[in-house]
Amino acid sequence: MTAHHTTHDSRKQLVIIGNGMVGHHCVEQLIERGATEHYCIHVFGEERHHAYDRVHLSEYFSGKDADALALGEPDLHRTHGVELHLGTRISAIDRDAREVVTPEGRLGYDSLIIATGSYPFVPPVPGPDSETHPQARLVYRTLDDLDAIRSHAEHARRGVVIGGGLLGLEAANALKSLGLEAHVVEFAPRLMPVQLDEQGGIALREHIEGLGVGVHTGQATEEIAALTAADDCAYRMHFKGGETLDTDLVVFSAGIRPQDRLARDCGLEIGERGGIVIDDSCRTSDPEIFAIGECALWQGRIFGLVAPGYTMARTVAGCLTGGEERFSGADMSTKLKLLGVDVGSIGDAHGSTEGAKSYRWIDEAGSGYRRLVVSGDGKKVLGAVLVGDNSYYDTLLQYAQNGIDLPENPASLILPQNEGGAPALGADALPDSATICSCHNVTKGAVCQAVDEGCADIAALKIETKASTGCGGCAALLKQVFENELESRGMAVDRSLCEHFAYTRQELYALVRVEGIESFDELLEKHGQGLGCDICKPTIGSILATCWNQPIMDPQNVALQDTNDTFMANMQKNGTYSVMPRVAGGEITPEKLVVLGEVASKYELYTKITGGQRIDLFGAELHQLPDIWEELINAGFETGHAYGKSIRTVKSCVGNTWCRYGVQDSVGMALELEHRYKGLRTPHKIKMGVSGCTRECAEAQGKDIGVIATEAGWNLYVCGNGGMRPRHAELFATDIDSDTLIRYIDRFLMFYVRTADKLQRTSVWRENLEGGLDYLKEVIIDDSLGLGEELESQMKHVIDTYECEWANALGDPEKLKRFRTFVNDKCGDPDIVNVTERGQPRPARADERPESLAVEIPS
Amino acid sequence: MTAANAIRTDDIHELCSTADLVAWSGVVALHQGRQIALFYLPRGRDRRGDAEIFALDNHDPFSGANVIGRGIIGDKGGEPVVASPIYKQHFRLRDGVCLEDDKVRLATFEVRLEGDRVVLFDNA
């Protein structure tokens, strides 16, 4: 790095200190507004990771890794020539020289943005030395903090969190998910004192105690004393008043402090209780220096949420590129799920506005609580508190933010619907200026405009407007507004499968099951119209196959399949097919390998190892398929379903039979799974993987179903995907035995089959599943819908009726009649011409074909 | 097209028998070097009437492969079509016109069902 401006670059130098959520958003905004034309941008981040989603930090413990939490495009900086210095702390700002001090030297700046965020406050409680006892003073802010918690938790039984606010409760949840007995100690008389009122605190406490987390409110910690090896726990916490609590580790979550040291040291104006003072354009007392995010103090306020930080980031990006944005404060309403409990706080939750009146709804039995704060004249919503059910949140927030007039009976807004509650505020009642996504400042008007400009689904809308790509809290509202907009444009939200069936795939699945419909004709007769088409036929073929498992070549099914399923082989670009027998788990005997080789040379097929641990033979003509399969089946092979929307492969690693690290028989499990589910037809293909230990050589976390061996059993991951949009699978259950594993997978697969849309991989299905992973766990693990047995028995039917489709077809001369290139001639297609490359055949390109064949026959 | 009674008998060729056809689907016959895709609708395009048969060139102009006879048949707004199995364009069964690009048209052939025979009227 050079110490001063690079001479050959005439652009100004812009330095950003801090690569957290807000710093990163600022970079994105600068790039979007073309700032790289005028500025050479340097970003410094003390953390070694790319910017990541701190808001969803806790998901690090439920299966997401640093990559999955990373923000934005991985190549963003490189693509746009932004210099990113990770793991690099700025130690000082020299305002006179206009330079920042880095570990490698000094770097000049024309403009500087401080986005250093905040740090966790650890009160000076007397206790053991933190060098030798780090587990007595853990914090919860960065990925590294979470790694430290995870490693200390391995040897711990009990963990205590000091601080019962929003983050403290998240930390307690994390401890619980790591298998510790968790406790929360709060100095105030109630939990979440900032966001909740007294009743709300009581309701939340009941929920949380119900989950087995100890809650100790009104307790001030005076000392943490180390215990001896003879004791059960490592530390004893002494509270003012004499009570004690023993624990193995302590996480402090007693509030955050703005990280303003650099600014302080170089003499910028700092607030009385910390924070870098900024004006409406986010400038500090030095006009060339900006501060944004949690380190900034605006009108005496620090904003500890990401949305206001993003607004500041946009403001600065605007300032530097000639925009006009101003920061004018932000709404601090929040909605979250803490330990599975809905908690919401909107606007003036405490009713501190003069003359404010409140309505309260309390359900002591169910620990539900809702409070609505309205203005003195009873016309507007000022704030609200929700515990136990956030379905009221979106509507209340819109009333509060947009000053919508209250209905005649304001209490109806917080009453359950069946007790005279008002229906949720329809999306059409919102003004165009209503903010739908506060993270990205997207208004209803902007959503409407995007729809006008052609956004036809939520995915497109998210790309176009960025709505719902921050904290995700606005997803439900966005969907509502979107569908409302479509409807109001007369583009009725049409979920029909196609012009022949006015039903969704899910509805058709239910009709087939419930009415016992066994053929396409019958379904078309009863519920459809026309002849059908290339959309509904394969979809319904798949549904019929899942439900009744009839052979795919049976006469009533044959016209439904696309060519791959019809001929049980994959069509290639020249009209020939590939042949892919099952090689379950990737395990194959030498004898069978020889047979594959012999068959391939006999029929002159191109041979390749696939990405799915098996062998594909390419270039067979239609009429050759039965002969090829006859030989393969005689050698003990069966169909590999490479052509179907069905179970593909279960990738395995060698596991504990050979590998020195393996802890379970991963190959054995892969074989069991593949043989159990082979033949199951699904809305889209399904891939699985089983690894013998955490090194994960089978890449199970990139599969629809991933299984990783543990000392105690298996960890199950679900809904991963490679392909076009890779998605990391999520941890679904830990340390389960083989029977439980299989039961969960049975249920999971049948639930997916029942509820997914056509051609929807599990990853996309999961992302559209309301209630997300928690809901899925409830349905599969807790059997909340009481479907468990039914799903298992439906799966059992498929397993019991499995039959190799190729063996079935070979046994029936009628079916074999279809495998003719020409019905009136035994020859093959004369237009198929191969050339040899690397010792194997491949289709000739146009310029390699003999002249005579390239000429079209005139008609 | 000429009237049926003006066709000489040596212009009528038997392609195959009706038993070779597959209901609501396609097969391919070879006739003097031409590949003819035959689509069989046993109850006609409204699924209520008499059997119908359509014949199109088997060559898919989009992929260059001879595969049209292996596409799925169905209808678009009541118009019977076949979808190419490679890149999924739709062609009208009655005149071969491509719905996605009406400049592209597959050759059609005059084919009829006579008893259990499928015959081609070669009026080229």
Ligand code: SRM
């Ligand atoms: C043969 C193979 C490539 C190879 O030479 O290795 C292959 C070939 C095809 N893949 Fe694949 N995929 C093959 C492994 C994969 C993998 C790797 C894996 O399974 O570990 C992936 C990424 C993992 C995943 O699916 O999550 C993969 C992701 C895709 C996708 C993208 C799916 C997605 O969700 O984004 C498609 C397109 C689709 O399904 O819509 C696709 C589609 C196809 C099709 C069916 C495309 C087509 O319509 O012609 C190819 C025809 C297969 C054939 O002719 O036999 N193939 N494909 C692999 C067969 C594996 C097997 O033994 O069954």
Ligand SMILES: Cc1cc2nc3c(=O)[nH]c(=O)nc-3n(C[C@H](O)[C@H](O)[C@H](O)COP(=O)(O)OP(=O)(O)OC[C@H]3O[C@@H](n4cnc5c(N)ncnc54)[C@H](O)[C@@H]3O)c2cc1C
């Ligand atoms: C567990 C958890 C849950 C949360 N949940 C929510 C939520 O649900 N909703 C919500 O709105 N907000 C939530 N937040 C708060 C949200 O994460 C913050 O508001 C947001 O991250 C602030 O962004 P920032 O860029 O200002 O600070 P940060 O994200 O903290 O980034 C600051 C970065 O600057 C770096 N840095 C500091 N000093 C230097 C230096 N001298 N040199 C180089 N780099 C430096 C730091 O290492 C850090 O990476 C949560 C926070 C946590 C920890």
Ligand code: SF4
């Ligand atoms: S995942 Fe584990 S058991 Fe399997 S091969 Fe890798 S190291 Fe060995």
Ligand code: FES
């Ligand atoms: S409100 Fe956070 S993503 Fe929309």
